[in-house]
Amino acid sequence: xxxxxxxAALLAAVLLVFxxxxxxxxADSAPFHIGVVTGSVSQSEDDLRGAEELIKLYGDxxxxxxxxxxxxxxxFMDQMDTTISQILSLADDAKLKAIIVNQAxxxxxxxxKRVREKRxxxxxxxxxPHEDPPVIQEVADMAINSDFISRGYTIIWxxxxxxxxxxxxxxxxxxxxxETLGLRxxxxxxxxxxxxxxFIFETAPDPTSEVGVAGAQQYILEKMPQWIEKxxxxxxxxxxxxxxxxxxxxxxxxxxxxxxxxxxxxxxMGYPGALGLDLTAEAGDFQxxxxxxxxxxxxxxxxxRFGTWAYSYGFTVTAGLGEYARRILAGETQLGDKASLNDSxxxxxxxxxxxxxxxxxxxxxxxxxxxxLVFMDTxxxxxxxxxxxxxxxxxxxxxxxxxx
Amino acid sequence: xNLRSLVVKITLAVVYLVLAVWAYxxxxxxxxxxxxxxxxxxxxxSVVIDGKSPVRVREGAYxxxxxxxxxxxxxxxxxxxxxxxxxxxxxxxxxxxxxxRVPELAPGSDPVVRPVLPRQDR
Amino acid sequence: MxxxxxxxxxxxxxxxxxxxxxxxxxxxxxxxxxxxxNLIDRFARSSFLVFALILPIMAGMGxxxxxxxxxxxxxxxxxxxxxxxxxxxxxxxxxxxxGIPLSVGLGWFSGQVLNRARGREMVTGFILGYFxxxxxxxxxxxxxxxxxxxxxxxxxxIDGGGVRNTLALESVxxxxxKIVSLKVGPFSIPVVxxxxxxxxxxxxxxxxxxxxxxxMRAIGQEQGISHAAGIxxxxxxxxxxxxxxxxxxxxxxxxxxxxxxxxxxxSQRQAGYYAAAAILVGGATVSKxxxxxxxxxxxxxxxxxxxxxxxxxxxFKSAMVGQYMSDFINYGIIASALVLHAWxxxxxxxxxxxxxxxxAEAQAAxxxxx
Numbered sequence: 001x002x003x004x005x006x007x008a009a010l011l012a013a014v015l016l017v018f019x020x021x022x023x024x025x026x027a028d029s030a031p032f033h034i035g036v037v038t039g040s041v042s043q044s045e046d047d048l049r050g051a052e053e054l055i056k057l058y059g060d061x062x063x064x065x066x067x068x069x070x071x072x073x074x075x076f077m078d079q080m081d082t083t084i085s086q087i088l089s090l091a092d093d094a095k096l097k098a099i100i101v102n103q104a105x106x107x108x109x110x111x112x113k114r115v116r117e118k119r120x121x122x123x124x125x126x127x128x129p130h131e132d133p134p135v136i137q138e139v140a141d142m143a144i145n146s147d148f149i150s151r152g153y154t155i156i157w158x159x160x161x162x163x164x165x166x167x168x169x170x171x172x173x174x175x176x177x178x179e180t181l182g183l184r185x186x187x188x189x190x191x192x193x194x195x196x197x198x199f200i201f202e203t204a205p206d207p208t209s210e211v212g213v214a215g216a217q218q219y220i221l222e223k224m225p226q227w228i229e230k231x232x233x234x235x236x237x238x239x240x241x242x243x244x245x246x247x248x249x250x251x252x253x254x255x256x257x258x259x260x261x262x263x264x265x266x267x268x269m270g271y272p273g274a275l276g277l278d279l280t281a282e283a284g285d286f287q288x289x290x291x292x293x294x295x296x297x298x299x300x301x302x303x304x305r306f307g308t309w310a311y312s313y314g315f316t317v318t319a320g321l322g323e324y325a326r327r328i329l330a331g332e333t334q335l336g337d338k339a340s341l342n343d344s345x346x347x348x349x350x351x352x353x354x355x356x357x358x359x360x361x362x363x364x365x366x367x368x369x370x371x372x373l374v375f376m377d378t379x380x381x382x383x384x385x386x387x388x389x390x391x392x393x394x395x396x397x398x399x400x401x402x403x404x
Numbered sequence: 405x406n407l408r409s410l411v412v413k414i415t416l417a418v419v420y421l422v423l424a425v426w427a428y429x430x431x432x433x434x435x436x437x438x439x440x441x442x443x444x445x446x447x448x449x450s451v452v453i454d455g456k457s458p459v460r461v462r463e464g465a466y467x468x469x470x471x472x473x474x475x476x477x478x479x480x481x482x483x484x485x486x487x488x489x490x491x492x493x494x495x496x497x498x499x500x501x502x503x504x505r506v507p508e509l510a511p512g513s514d515p516v517v518r519p520v521l522p523r524q525d526r
Numbered sequence: 527m528x529x530x531x532x533x534x535x536x537x538x539x540x541x542x543x544x545x546x547x548x549x550x551x552x553x554x555x556x557x558x559x560x561x562x563x564n565l566i567d568r569f570a571r572s573s574f575l576v577f578a579l580i581l582p583i584m585a586g587m588g589x590x591x592x593x594x595x596x597x598x599x600x601x602x603x604x605x606x607x608x609x610x611x612x613x614x615x616x617x618x619x620x621x622x623x624x625g626i627p628l629s630v631g632l633g634w635f636s637g638q639v640l641n642r643a644r645g646r647e648m649v650t651g652f653i654l655g656y657f658x659x660x661x662x663x664x665x666x667x668x669x670x671x672x673x674x675x676x677x678x679x680x681x682x683x684i685d686g687g688g689v690r691n692t693l694a695l696e697s698v699x700x701x702x703x704k705i706v707s708l709k710v711g712p713f714s715i716p717v718v719x720x721x722x723x724x725x726x727x728x729x730x731x732x733x734x735x736x737x738x739x740x741x742m743r744a745i746g747q748e749q750g751i752s753h754a755a756g757i758x759x760x761x762x763x764x765x766x767x768x769x770x771x772x773x774x775x776x777x778x779x780x781x782x783x784x785x786x787x788x789x790x791x792x793s794q795r796q797a798g799y800y801a802a803a804a805i806l807v808g809g810a811t812v813s814k815x816x817x818x819x820x821x822x823x824x825x826x827x828x829x830x831x832x833x834x835x836x837x838x839x840x841x842f843k844s845a846m847v848g849q850y851m852s853d854f855i856n857y858g859i860i861a862s863a864l865v866l867h868a869w870x871x872x873x874x875x876x877x878x879x880x881x882x883x884x885x886a887e888a889q890a891a892x893x894x895x896x
Binding site: 038040041048051062069070071072073074077078079080081082084085086088089092106107109110113130131132135173174176177 | 556557560564568667683690691692694785786787789792793795796831832835836839840845846848849850852853
């Protein structure tokens with residue numbers, strides 16, 4: 001018993017000493033700090049590059065700038081504890097006035113609730129929330145999803161334009177239990193029926209399970225030749241997980257087949273790895289990256305068969321939400337100003353066409369003013385833009401819900 | 405097995421069951437809908453039920469709040485102006501869900517609570 | 527000098543982690559009040575689970591990795607409470623009432639298995655955890671929604687079959703922590719949770735003194751002699767596992783009501799890991815553990831979890847590397863605690879042998895004349 005007391009006393013003393021020190025050493029000039037939480041390079045590289053872009057623009061809070069960057073663990077499905085305490089640790093900085101989590105993995109809503117309890121003054125933004133829309137809408141000041149409803153139709157439409165006759169949707173139970181992804185799958189199935197294509201659902205291992213990223217990728221590498229053999233070369237493939245994208249592309253180049261765009265599209269999503277490209281020189285410059293990837297895709301005979309968004313979705317959401325938060329905090333705009341939000345996104349995507357709209361609850365018809373759905377035109381390598389954002393989408397797709 | 409240990413075992417089982425039944429009854433949650441869809445008097449407000457964290461009710465919205473047990477509850481309303489008032493109401497016994505209309509909530513009078521059918525969505 | 531040396535050797539695991547923590551704190555740049563309030567929170571959340579490990583260690587069965595079975599039972603109880611819309615404290619009580627019979631059954635089952643795997647209890651328990659994973663998924667994804675109807679849309683998978691992957695526990699969130707929350711300066715202390723933990727401590731102290739507790743300790747020392755002394759070894763070992771499993775069930779419910787979110791099919795997996803790390807860092811060995819070890823361990827392990835990601839970030843100038851470092855430390859704790867434990871065992875054996883040799887030599891010297 002004595003030892004506990006001794007240890008506790010020692011640790012408490014140490015805590016106090018350092019608490020005193022760390023407070024005193026604050027000598028930065030930024031009027032406020034913005035916390036950015038993203039995945040790591042192996043989970044979602046683009047999100048992280050977006051945070052680096054923000055640091056490039058506004059400086060690291062450690063050296064007098066604005067941005068504090070943290071990452072959530074790779075196996076976030078096992079370590080919700082860590083995700084929550086990482087986000088919560090940001091609220092320890094009294095100058096921190098906004099937190100951006102992209103992607104908002106499970107646990108974000110709980111962390112936001114705790115931040116709110118402690119620091120109601122902090123702006124909370126969630127990019128690509130994994131938790132169900134009503135859950136995140138309740139706690140976040142702004143949430144951004146890629147438009148899973150419209151894209152459920154436009155991806156199928158684009159696949160048909162590119163020449164595909166069948167559509168293979170690769171996913172696994174965890175993703176299908178997300179309302180956003182599960183709903184999009186249903187919409188895709190409906191769109192395939194309407195456009196006269198065959199819809200196939202294939203299951204692949206979850207990279208956050210025991211097999212890990214490597215095992216999940218190996219599975220795709222081994223299965224793809226069989227799938228292409230089975231469904232024919234005029235088949236478009238789509239996967240809901242980032243880690244599956246690279247091996248999928250690799251095998252599509254080798255065995256034929258179509259790829260409209262990734263779940264979270266970007267020229268950096270899967271392509272550099274599948275094509276063996278080194279893009280370090282172009283890092284952050286998406287026009288150059290797109291050009292280099294395109295040359296390589298065309299050289300491999302992939303012209304007209306492979307698509308993407310011209311700019312990275314993950315990168316833009318991290319950077320765009322950061323910019324939006326900075327503008328609000330600097331008093332240049334206020335929370336809820338849609339024009340300024342669009343403008344913040346456009347800052348990182350010159351020349352691209354975005355479509356955006358509020359999230360509508362399919363059951364109640366209510367619009368959520370703090371949840372936006374966005375998407376971009378699909379860029380087909382060796383062919384140019386497909387006007388997906390200009391497509392009129394039958395309202396019936398918006399009424400599809402998971403409960404009927 | 406002698407009689408005494410049998411009696412003790414039966415008593416334990418009964419206590420266990422009684423506790424379970426009590427927890428089930430007292431803890432059962434019922435949806436209470438706050439109907440703020442009447443736009444003739446649009447107000448945004450925060451609703452606090454039984455001292456829990458406040459729930460924002462936008463103008464034109466139909467908001468669901470879960471309340472624990474079919475018994476007496478307190479509801480306090482916080483208007484954007486900062487004005488706050490508190491009422492008590494009894495959740496209608498036997499009802500699956502109930503609704504309160506914001507325009508019918510006036511300071512000083514008991515809130516009108518109507519039993520309704522629960523919505524079939526989330 | 528000798529004393530200091532043997533103190534260090536005896537507490538090497540704890541001291542190493544204490545040192546890492548003391549180094550990590552200033553690098554993390556976190557304020558003392560943040561660390562302390564987070565420690566209070568984590569302490570309330572996870573110490574109950576760690577206590578579940580004490581009895582099997584006492585009974586000489588090592589770390590009960592099969593406590594995952596109890597955690598699973600707790601989760602099934604919570605699924606039931608949430609699905610039936612039972613809120614708050616009552617919801618947690620109901621979840622516990624549902625979980626306890628399940629965990630008694632599962633504990634009895636794993637006790638039987640572990641009795642047939644004498645001497646390899648830890649690895650067997652570990653694999654039992656994986657085995658349970660399969661059964662649980664079968665239950666959650668197939669039996670639920672088919673044999674047992676799911677009543678609430680939030681609990682159901684989007685395609686209508688089985689329980690959702692992430693379950694929001696909003697209705698029972700804080701059902702224990704928030705009954706009485708004492709504000710002390712910037713910290714809020716969940717009084718009832720701590721009271722529950724205190725009661726558990728008293729229970730363990732009391733239990734050690736009962737006949738059953740004495741039997742367990744005797745078995746932990748030497749099974750053969752205990753058997754000869756008329757103790758029913760098999761039954762006592764099973765009881766140790768059953769109690770541990772029930773405690774794990776309650777512990778997991780306490781843990782999840784604090785987190786407010788449950789990954790239906792993965793939350794239980796971590797229970798064994800984290801608890802084992804905590805109790806080992808606290809200075810327990812796979813053959814000896816006390817309440818003190820739990821307190822020190824939970825304290826140190828969580829101080830590390832809080833500080834290492836940020837300390838790593840500050841040291842390596844990269845958020846990602848910081849995260850990796852903290853992962854590395856999390857799992858490294860368990861590995862190094864086990865390695866150090868083996869080293870300590872060897873040292874104890876060496877000491878004993880040296881003592882034996884010395885006394886033999888002394889005897890030889892004394893008897894040499896004759």
